[in-house]
Amino acid sequence: MINSTEAEKLAFTFLTHEWNVPSEDRDWFTVMASRTLGEDGYDVEIGIDGFPDRWIIEVYDNGKCEPYYEFNSPIRDSETNSDLEDLPDWIAQVLIAERKHR
Template identity: 50%
Template sequence: MLPHIEVAPENAQQLALDFLVDEWNLSVNDREWLTVITARLIGESWYVVEIGVEGLPDKWAIQVYDTGECDPDYTFVSPIATLDPSEAELMPSAIATMLEAERHTLSSTRV
């Protein structure tokens, strides 16, 4: 079992951002496209950190525990089901690929 540590909001934000960047193998330049929207303490032991792409409604909600670990079963939310090719041209290919894959996953689960 991992030890309990104190995780400050800014640390939770950084841990969540690092997790998402690692999860999608993003470069330092790609990382610049991501921004922390909020970090909320839930109870006494973990945070929910929301990360988005500047100017888009998409967001990832990542749980960061008091152990400093991120839950790999994060939540992706978007009101948009697909990525328009003209929209994709305006961003790095890794960010476009990430959004396209996440939105596709959502669209395949919507009824």
């Protein structure tokens, strides 16, 4: 069984590789929390500091990540996106798309 630190690293690597995040932009993303799923693995929350949006990635006890991650945000797609102006454009576009897709 993996531990929470390993699960966090695996989830972070999964998300940044899934989106082909350039190495210079990876510092925008942070592991916010992880919760055990008992013997099954962990839920790992990844977000951007200062933003309420979260991607939740399930990491199984065998080290594999569930390819269908969950996205949570209290911000509705009908609300303004002015909070994104300081982010790199591609990250802002990802957040806009995720907020609309939910």
